[in-house]
Amino acid sequence: MSSGQIDVAYVAKLARLALSSDEVERFGAQLGALLEHVQTLQKLPTADVAATAQVIPSVNVMRDDVARPSLPRDVVLEAAPQRQGSYFRVPRILGEPG
Amino acid sequence: MSVTAAAGDSALQVNGGAYEAVIGIECHVELKTETKMFCGCRNVFGSEPNTNVCPVCLGYPGALPVPNRLAIEAIVKAGLAFGAEIPPFSKFDRKNYFYPDMPKNYQISQYDTPFTRGGVVSFWLPDGTQRQIRLTRIHLEEDTGKSIHAGSTDGRLGGSTHSLVDFNRAGVPLMECVSEPDIRSAVEAVAYLEALKRTFVALGVSDVKMEEGSLRCDANVSIRPTGASELGTKTEIKNMNSFRSVQRAIGNEISRQAEALSRGERIVQETRGWDEVAETTIVQRSKEEAHDYRYFPDPDLVPIEFAARDIARLRDELVTLPQPRLERLILHDRVSVVQAHQLIDTPGLADYYEETVALSEAPQATLNFVLGELSRLANETATAVASSALTPKALAEIVDLTSRGAINSKTAKDIIARVWSEGGSPAEIVEREGLGQVSDPAAVDGFVREVIAAQAESVENFRNGKETVLKFLIGQVMKTSRGKADPKLAEERLRALIAGSDP
Numbered sequence: 001m002s003s004g005q006i007d008v009a010y011v012a013k014l015a016r017l018a019l020s021s022d023e024v025e026r027f028g029a030q031l032g033a034l035l036e037h038v039q040t041l042q043k044l045p046t047a048d049v050a051a052t053a054q055v056i057p058s059v060n061v062m063r064d065d066v067a068r069p070s071l072p073r074d075v076v077l078e079a080a081p082q083r084q085g086s087y088f089r090v091p092r093i094l095g096e097p098g
Numbered sequence: 099m100s101v102t103a104a105a106g107d108s109a110l111q112v113n114g115g116a117y118e119a120v121i122g123i124e125c126h127v128e129l130k131t132e133t134k135m136f137c138g139c140r141n142v143f144g145s146e147p148n149t150n151v152c153p154v155c156l157g158y159p160g161a162l163p164v165p166n167r168l169a170i171e172a173i174v175k176a177g178l179a180f181g182a183e184i185p186p187f188s189k190f191d192r193k194n195y196f197y198p199d200m201p202k203n204y205q206i207s208q209y210d211t212p213f214t215r216g217g218v219v220s221f222w223l224p225d226g227t228q229r230q231i232r233l234t235r236i237h238l239e240e241d242t243g244k245s246i247h248a249g250s251t252d253g254r255l256g257g258s259t260h261s262l263v264d265f266n267r268a269g270v271p272l273m274e275c276v277s278e279p280d281i282r283s284a285v286e287a288v289a290y291l292e293a294l295k296r297t298f299v300a301l302g303v304s305d306v307k308m309e310e311g312s313l314r315c316d317a318n319v320s321i322r323p324t325g326a327s328e329l330g331t332k333t334e335i336k337n338m339n340s341f342r343s344v345q346r347a348i349g350n351e352i353s354r355q356a357e358a359l360s361r362g363e364r365i366v367q368e369t370r371g372w373d374e375v376a377e378t379t380i381v382q383r384s385k386e387e388a389h390d391y392r393y394f395p396d397p398d399l400v401p402i403e404f405a406a407r408d409i410a411r412l413r414d415e416l417v418t419l420p421q422p423r424l425e426r427l428i429l430h431d432r433v434s435v436v437q438a439h440q441l442i443d444t445p446g447l448a449d450y451y452e453e454t455v456a457l458s459e460a461p462q463a464t465l466n467f468v469l470g471e472l473s474r475l476a477n478e479t480a481t482a483v484a485s486s487a488l489t490p491k492a493l494a495e496i497v498d499l500t501s502r503g504a505i506n507s508k509t510a511k512d513i514i515a516r517v518w519s520e521g522g523s524p525a526e527i528v529e530r531e532g533l534g535q536v537s538d539p540a541a542v543d544g545f546v547r548e549v550i551a552a553q554a555e556s557v558e559n560f561r562n563g564k565e566t567v568l569k570f571l572i573g574q575v576m577k578t579s580r581g582k583a584d585p586k587l588a589e590e591r592l593r594a595l596i597a598g599s600d601p
Contacts, residue, residue, distance in 0.1 A: 014194075014390055014392065016196055053189045053395035053401060054189070054395060054397070054399075054400050054401055055397075056400055058400045059400055059401050059402065059403045060400070060401075060402055060403060061164065061165070061399075061400050062164065062165045062166070062167040062170065062402075063138070063164045063165070063166060063167065064167060064168070065131050065132045065133050065166050065167065065168035065169070066132065066133065066138065067132055067133050067138050067139070067140050068133075068137075068138030068139070068152075069138075070139045070140070070149060070150050070151055070152050071151055071152050071153070071156075073146070073147075073148050073149050073151075076148055076151055076156065077148065084248075084262055085147075085262075086146060086147040086148055086264075087147055087148065087246070087262035087263055087264055088148070088198075088262065088263040088264075088265070089260055089261075089262055089263075090198040090245070090260065090261050090262075090263055091260055091261075092249075092258060092259055092260055092261070093197075093198060093245065093247065093258070093261050
């Protein structure tokens with residue numbers, strides 16, 4: 001499979017990555033190599049293997065609805081790139097959420 | 099251009115042809131739990147900003163989510179309440195997008211394995227029509243934080259210079275209920291939401307307060323020639339912050355589309371926001387900019403599997419649901435649609451009514467007292483009917499005493515007011531204080547004669563054709579009898595004795 005089948009510029013845009021045209025080419029080739037590897041895997045006979053969404057052989061891991069202490073606000077906001085009063089401050093938002 | 103929308107906005111005309119609206123609703127409901135969906139931070143509205151946060155809900159690297167069992171049970175109950183199927187296998191997926199109120203840059207949600215599938219929401223419209231709207235699914239996800247857009251004059255996004263984020267809401271369990279496009283008018287859309295709300299409140303799974311954001315909804319709206327099977331191009335309406343704005347926004351969007359079509363324009367698939375002030379929807383995003391969420395199974399969470407016995411246990415835990423109750427009231431007890439909803443929507447009132455009817459076996463008379471005198475006293479004293487000293491048994495006695503004619507309606511009201519605050523048995527009070535209605539004509543005649551003798555002038559006026567004076571004279575008979583005379587009999591005997599006596 002060739003790298004041409006991955007629209008690297010589009011994927012980069014979704015991931016909010018600003019790539020130069022050199023990078024688009026370089027990562028395109030690398031992603032293409034990954035896809036080739038997947039193609040090799042696809043040759044394995046898997047007709048008898050059930051599809052799975054998880055590799056851990058476990059289900060129903062849950063917790064009771066019991067409160068635990070939260071972090072102190074100042075500790076949390078100290079880690080913020082920018083704070084304003086009790087809030088995280090973020091740059092101007094340009095559009096509605098997804 | 100020619101557009102007419104008939105009353106109830108379901109009948110629509112575009113250039114002489116009949117059109118109908120097709121509406122589907124996605125609504126988000128915050129679950130009422132002690133803690134968030136995937137961490138032990140508290141799930142409460144109105145805390146100080148950024149005080150209910152931890153490494154999990156702030157999306158710190160390496161922090162691992164663990165699902166809240168109660169939230170999962172709550173969504174299963176919500177599904178069961180509408181007759182949904184609970185698939186034996188469910189998992190959580192990541193929905194990837196960037197927004198400042200979402201710390202992980204993905205939202206844990208469910209893509210192809212929701213906790214519930216299908217189901218039907220039944221309800222009555224105010225005009226008495228019964229409607230059924232199919233549910234597509236209800237899935238579980240985590241809520242996002244809240245942003246305040248600062249620097250703009252009206253606190254909205256447009257014109258803001260920066261935003262402030264509070265992550266207290268991030269990670270709160272959120273169910274997304276998706277309906278099929280079965281809704282046909284703005285009025286129906288609101289009735290559908292009210293039916294969801296009523297059920298979730300009864301189940302105790304959510305407060306469902308639009309003003310606090312625990313219920314939020316978007317509507318997909320399109321119109322098509324009535325009876326067509328193909329769907330028209332839809333728009334998605336957002337920013338509806340109250341039931342009233344849902345009704346106005348959808349009604350407005352239906353008209354906008356009808357007007358566009360009648361001018362020969364095409365409807366563009368886009369997201370439009372309801373502007374409460376301008377009373378119109380405004381384009382937010384066209385389809386071309388639609389997001390690509392790249393859903394995939396969340397590797398941090400293992401699947402959830404339900405055995406039949408788990409589902410049976412949750413089904414057993416379901417409380418009396420509003421829908422079957424409304425059906426019983428409306429179809430069996432013949433209570434009007436409006437009154438049935440009054441009973442159901444006042445906490446405890448339907449229970450009280452049903453307990454009383456079980457004893458009185460007189461639905462209509464009981465209903466009249468419950469929605470009349472009892473509701474009046476409840477408002478006046480700011481006490482719920484169920485917490486007054488007037489028990490369903492006491493009310494059943496009153497219903498019985500009045501229906502047998504043993505007390506008149508005035509005495510009934512007096513006794514209700516007394517027992518409301520003091521408690522006790524109405525039957526015993528009537529017996530002990532001799533408050534029984536006097537229905538014996540001879541006894542009533544005694545009171546009537548007394549009144550005729552004392553009120554000569556009024557009697558004369560009545561004789562001269564002043565019909566209204568009779569009301570006053572009946573009042574005097576009631577007063578003389580200390581409220582015990584049967585008022586109908588009093589009127590009858592007054593007329594007879596005045597006619598039969600000389601001026």
